[in-house]
Amino acid sequence: MKNSNQRPIWQKTLLGTATSVAMASVGVMGMAATASAEESFKVGFVTFLSGGASGPFGVPAAQGAEIVIKAINEGSLPAPYNTKGVNGLTLESVVVDEAGGPTKQVEEYRNLVQRQDVDAVIGYISSGDCLAIGPVAEEMKMFTIAFDCGTSRLFQEIEDPQYMFRTGLDAVADNVGAARYLAETRPDAVRIAGIQQNYAWGQDSWQDFTLAMAQLMPEAEIVNNQTPQLFQGSYSTEISALQTERPDIVHSSMWGGDMESFTAQANVRGLLSQATAILTTGESGLHRFDGQAPNGTILGGRGPFGGFMPENDLSEWFTQTYVAEHGTPPSYPASKAAQAVLALKFAADSSGAEGVPSSEQLAAALKGAEFESVSGTVRMALAGGHQALQPMSYGEYHFENGEAELRNVRSYSGECVSAPDGYNAQQWIKEGFPGVDCN
Amino acid sequence: MILEKSEISLIGAAVAIALASLVVPNWLVFTATLAISTALVVMGVVMLMRAGLVSFGQGLFYCLGGYAVGLGGRYLGITDALLLIVLGVAVTVGVAMILGLLVTRYREIFFAMLSLAFSMILYGLLVKSHGLGSTDGFGVVDWTILGFSPGSGESSSRTALLLALGLALGIALFLNRYFRSSLGLACEAIRENEVRVEYMGVSRKQVLYINYVIAAAVGSIGGSMTALAAGHVDPTMAYWTISGEFVFIAILGGTGHVAAPFIAALIFTLVRTYAIELAPNAWQMILGIVLLLIILFLPKGIWSLFTRKKGVAS
Numbered sequence: 049m050k051n052s053n054q055r056p057i058w059q060k061t062l063l064g065t066a067t068s069v070a071m072a073s074v075g076v077m078g079m080a081a082t083a084s085a086e087e088s089f090k091v092g093f094v095t096f097l098s099g100g101a102s103g104p105f106g107v108p109a110a111q112g113a114e115i116v117i118k119a120i121n122e123g124s125l126p127a128p129y130n131t132k133g134v135n136g137l138t139l140e141s142v143v144v145d146e147a148g149g150p151t152k153q154v155e156e157y158r159n160l161v162q163r164q165d166v167d168a169v170i171g172y173i174s175s176g177d178c179l180a181i182g183p184v185a186e187e188m189k190m191f192t193i194a195f196d197c198g199t200s201r202l203f204q205e206i207e208d209p210q211y212m213f214r215t216g217l218d219a220v221a222d223n224v225g226a227a228r229y230l231a232e233t234r235p236d237a238v239r240i241a242g243i244q245q246n247y248a249w250g251q252d253s254w255q256d257f258t259l260a261m262a263q264l265m266p267e268a269e270i271v272n273n274q275t276p277q278l279f280q281g282s283y284s285t286e287i288s289a290l291q292t293e294r295p296d297i298v299h300s301s302m303w304g305g306d307m308e309s310f311t312a313q314a315n316v317r318g319l320l321s322q323a324t325a326i327l328t329t330g331e332s333g334l335h336r337f338d339g340q341a342p343n344g345t346i347l348g349g350r351g352p353f354g355g356f357m358p359e360n361d362l363s364e365w366f367t368q369t370y371v372a373e374h375g376t377p378p379s380y381p382a383s384k385a386a387q388a389v390l391a392l393k394f395a396a397d398s399s400g401a402e403g404v405p406s407s408e409q410l411a412a413a414l415k416g417a418e419f420e421s422v423s424g425t426v427r428m429a430l431a432g433g434h435q436a437l438q439p440m441s442y443g444e445y446h447f448e449n450g451e452a453e454l455r456n457v458r459s460y461s462g463e464c465v466s467a468p469d470g471y472n473a474q475q476w477i478k479e480g481f482p483g484v485d486c487n
Numbered sequence: 488m489i490l491e492k493s494e495i496s497l498i499g500a501a502v503a504i505a506l507a508s509l510v511v512p513n514w515l516v517f518t519a520t521l522a523i524s525t526a527l528v529v530m531g532v533v534m535l536m537r538a539g540l541v542s543f544g545q546g547l548f549y550c551l552g553g554y555a556v557g558l559g560g561r562y563l564g565i566t567d568a569l570l571l572i573v574l575g576v577a578v579t580v581g582v583a584m585i586l587g588l589l590v591t592r593y594r595e596i597f598f599a600m601l602s603l604a605f606s607m608i609l610y611g612l613l614v615k616s617h618g619l620g621s622t623d624g625f626g627v628v629d630w631t632i633l634g635f636s637p638g639s640g641e642s643s644s645r646t647a648l649l650l651a652l653g654l655a656l657g658i659a660l661f662l663n664r665y666f667r668s669s670l671g672l673a674c675e676a677i678r679e680n681e682v683r684v685e686y687m688g689v690s691r692k693q694v695l696y697i698n699y700v701i702a703a704a705v706g707s708i709g710g711s712m713t714a715l716a717a718g719h720v721d722p723t724m725a726y727w728t729i730s731g732e733f734v735f736i737a738i739l740g741g742t743g744h745v746a747a748p749f750i751a752a753l754i755f756t757l758v759r760t761y762a763i764e765l766a767p768n769a770w771q772m773i774l775g776i777v778l779l780l781i782i783l784f785l786p787k788g789i790w791s792l793f794t795r796k797k798g799v800a801s
Contacts, residue, residue, distance in 0.1 A: 097768050143767045149723040150624060151713060155521055158644075159760055162514035176623040180719035183626055187643070205626050247614055248621035255617070 089137040089404055091117075091392060092160040094153070094171025095385070097145040100279045104304030104332050105173050105381040109196065110143060112382030113170070115369050116389040117141050126361035128420055134396035135405055142166060146173060150180035157181055161190050167404055168192070170388045173381070175199035175248060178214075185212045191395075191407035195388035196381060198222070198249065198350070200256075200473045203431035211411055214435045215391045215426065216384050217351045219249065220256050220473040221465040222301070222328040225440030226348060227260035228460050228486075230297060230326065233346075237265070241295035241323070242273040243286055243310065245302050250275060253301030253328060259477040271295055276306075283310045287317045295323045303329040312340040320345065330445070331355050332379040334454070339447040347454065348442045352423040353387075354380035355454050356441040362390070363422040387421045394419040430466060437462035460486060494660055497746065501656040508648050517644045518756055520716045523651040525736065526752035527658060527709030531702035532737040533748055537666070538698055539678030540594065544602030545733045547609055548703040550725035551579045552710025554613070557720040560628035568630045568650060568715055575711040576704050583703030591695040606725050613722035624721025627714050647716045654712065658705055659745045665701070666745070674698050739781060741788020751789050754781075 093113055096106025119125045120139050123132035133139060142164055144156055153172075160166050168191040172178045178197035182205060185192040192212050194202065198219035203209055230237060240261060244250030258270055271293040274286040287310075290298060298319065302310055307327055314320050320342045327333070331349030333341070349356045355377070357363040366386055370378040378386075395414040399405035405413075416433030419426055429437035443457035463485035467476035476482065490498075508516050528549045535542045555575035559565045565574065590601050614622055631637070637646035665671045673694045676684045684691050714720045723729060732755075740751025758777050762770035785791050 098771060142764075145763060145767050145770060149729075150719045150721050151521070151717045151724075154717045154719065155518060155756075156760065156763060158517045159514045159764070162512055162517075164764065176620075176719075176721050176723075179620070179623055179626065180717065180721075183718055199623055201620070201623070248617075248623040251617050251621050 090166045092166040092169040094144045099147045109381040109385035112385040116386045153177045191410040193388045223256035224465040227264045229442040231264040237296040239295045242299040245278045246275040345445040349380040353383035358424045440465040520648045522753040522756045524709045524712035526749040528706040529736045529748035531706035534702040538674035542602040544606035546730035547606035548706035549710035552707030553714035553720040556714040568632045572711040575707045579707035583700045587699040610725040741790040743790040747790035
C-alpha cells in the first residue's frame with residue numbers, strides 16, 4: 049500500500065524533471081536559432097577538454113584559438129589579418145570535447161554539422177579521431193581543418209580529398225627532423241635507445257625514427273626501445289633497462305605528463321647525464337620543466353610552433369597576448385590551433401563569397417594556398433594542396449636564472465623532412481629520401 | 488503464429504521509427520543508429536544479467552563484430568553489409584564457444600573479472616598490431632546491401648538506420664520469445680537457485696553456455712552495425728570503459744523487457760550529446776547527475792515506469 053501511494057509522487061517528480069529538461073532544450077534551441085539568424089560564421093572547435101591529453105594539448109589549444117577568435121572579432125590582429133571578422137562576419141565558436149574515441153567523435157561531428165549548423169570545423173588532436181573524421185567530412189562536404197593530429201595515413205586513406213585540410217605537419221617530419229638534428233649535432237653518437245608510449249603514435253614515431261636513422265646515421269646502433277603503457281606515470285623499470293644499455297641518445301615521442309615525468313625521473317636516476325634525450329614533443333614542457341630536464345636536452349615542437357615560432361608580427365602579437373592572458377608563453381598546441389584559425393580567416397577572406405562562404409568556396413581558397421601565420425608563411429603544398437608543408441625545428445633546452453630558452457636551434461625546410469606527394473612516407477625514407485631538398 | 492501484444496508493439500515501434508526517420512533531422516537518424524547498435528550489445532549484457540551474471544567484457548564481442556566488418560571489407564573484399572555482419576557473428580560465435588567453456592563455470596565477481604580480462608586481451612593484441620593501425624584503427628570500406636549501394640549523405644545514414652532497425656526488430660522478437668522459453672526461464676531460475684535447477688534435471692552448464700553464446704552473437708551484430716554506421720573501427724571498442732558503459736545502460740533500462748535496452752541506450756546517447764553541447768567542460772558531471780537521478784528514482788530501471796503505469800491501471 050505504501051508503495052502504491054508513493055508512485056504518483058515519483059511519477060510527478062519524473063514528469064517535472066522531464067518537462068523542465070524539455071523546456072530547457074527548447075530554450076537552447078531557440079537561442080541557437082536566433083544566433084544563426086544574424087550574419088555570423090560559426091565554427092566548431094574540437095579539442096580535448098578532459099582526459100590525459102587535455103592538460104598539455106587540449107586546453108592550451110582551446111586558449112590559443114580563443115585568443116585569435118577574439119582578436120578576429122575585434123579586428124585587432126596584425127596585418128594581413130587586420131580586418132574585422134571572417135569575410136566581414138562575426139566568428140562564433142562552439143567548443144566540443146574530443147574525449148571518448150573515434151565512434152563518439154563521428155557522432156559529435158555529425159551533430160556539429162547537422163544540429164548546430166556550423167559552417168566549418170577545426171579540431172582533432174588524436175590521430176584515430178582524424179582518421180575517422182576524414183571520410184565523414186568528405187561525405188558531408190564540410191570544410192574541416194585538422195590542426196594537430198600527426199598520422200601520415202590521414203591523406204592516404206582519403207582518395208582525392210576535397211574538404212579535409214591539415215595545417216600542420218605529420219609525425220614523419222618530426223622524426224626525420226630529429227634524425228637530421230642528431231646527424232648534424234651529435235655525429236659521434238653510436239648507441240641509440242628509445243622509449244615510446246605503447247600505442248599508435250609511439251609505434252609510428254619509433255618506426256619512422258629508426259628508418260631515418262638507418263639512412264642518416266648508418267653507423268649508429270639501435271640498442272633498445274622501451275614501450276611503457278600510455279599514462280603509466282612511473283618509469284623506473286624502463287629507466288633501469290635503458291641504463292644497462294649505456295645509450296648516448298634516448299629518443300622519445302612521449303608527450304604531455306608522460307614526457308615530463310619520464311624526463312624528471314630519468315634525470316634524477318642519472319640516465320640523462322649519461323645520455324642526451326631527444327623529445328619530439330618536448331616543446332610543450334619548455335616552460336614547465338623548471339630545470340628538471342638537464343641543459344642540452346633536445347626538444348622538438350612538431351614544427352615552427354611554440355618556442356620555435358619565428359619572429360614576425362603575428363607571432364609576437366600572439367605570444368604577448370597569450371602571456372598577458374594566461375601568464376605563460378604559448379606552447380606548440382596553442383600555436384597550432386592559432387594557425388588553423390588563421391587559415392580559416394585567410395580562406396574566408398579570400399573566398400570572394402558574399403556573406404557566409406560555402407565549404408566549396410573555403411576549400412577552393414585554401415587549397416594549395418600560401419598564408420601568413422604565427423609560424424611564418426605556410427604553404428599548403430602537400431596532399432594535393434590539402435596539407436601544410438612547413439619547416440621542422442629542433443633545439444636544446446637551457447635553463448638559467450629561472451628562465452628557460454632554446455639554444456642551438458636548427459630548422460629544416462619542409463622539403464627536407466616531408467615526403468613529396470605520391471610517396472608513402474616510409475617508402476620515401478627507405479629509398480633514401482628521393483627528391484629531398486635541404487637548403 | 489499469433490503475435491502477442493508486446494510483439495505487435497515492438498513491430499509498431501520499429502515501423503514508427505522507420506517512418507520518423509524520413510522527417511527527423513539527419514543527426515538524429517545517425518544518433519539513433521548508434522543507440523540501436525549499442526542497445527544490441529546491451530541486450531547481451533541483459534541476457535547474462537537475467538542469469539545472474541554481470542559481464543564487464545561484452546566489449547570483446549562488440550569489438551570482434553566491428554573488426555570483422557573492417558577486416559572483411561579490407562582484406563577479403565566483402566562489401567555486402569549483411570555478409571559482413573554474418574562474418575562477424577561467425578567469428579564471434581567461434582570465439583564465444585571456446586571462451587564460454589571456461590567463463591560460464593564462474594559466477595559473480597569472478598565472471599565479471601574474467602570476461603573483462605578476455606576483452607582486455609583483445610584490446611592489447613589490437614594495440615600491438617601495428618599493421619592494423621594500432622590504437623588509431625582504420626576505416627571501413629564503403630558497403631552495399633544486397634547489391635544496392637546506399638550512396639552517401641542522408642540516404643546512407645537512413646539506410647544504416649533501417650538496417651539496424653530491421654536487425655534489432657528481428658533480435659527483439661526472437662529474444663522476447665526466448666526470455667519466456669524454457670531456456671530463458673531456466674536462466675532466471677539459475678539466478679535464483681542453481682542447485683534446485685540441477686535437481687530438476689536441467690543442466691545449468693548447458694543453459695548458461697547457450698545463453699552466453701547467443702549474448703555474444705547479439706553483441707557482435709551491435710559492433711558490426713556501429714562499424715558500418717561510423718565507418719571506422721579502433722581498439723577502444725574492446726576497452727573496459729566501453730564494456731562498463733554497456734553494463735550501465737543495462738542497469739539504466741532494467742531487465743524487465745526487450746525494449747528496455749533500446750530506450751535506455753537512446754536516453755543515454757541523447758543526454759550525453761546534449762550535455763556535450765551545453766557544457767563542453769562539465770558534460771561528464773551532467774551525464775553523471777542525470778543518470779544518478781534516474782537510478783535513484785527508478786531503481787529497477789527506466790522500464791519500471793511502464794510496468795508501474797500498468798499496475799496503477801489494473
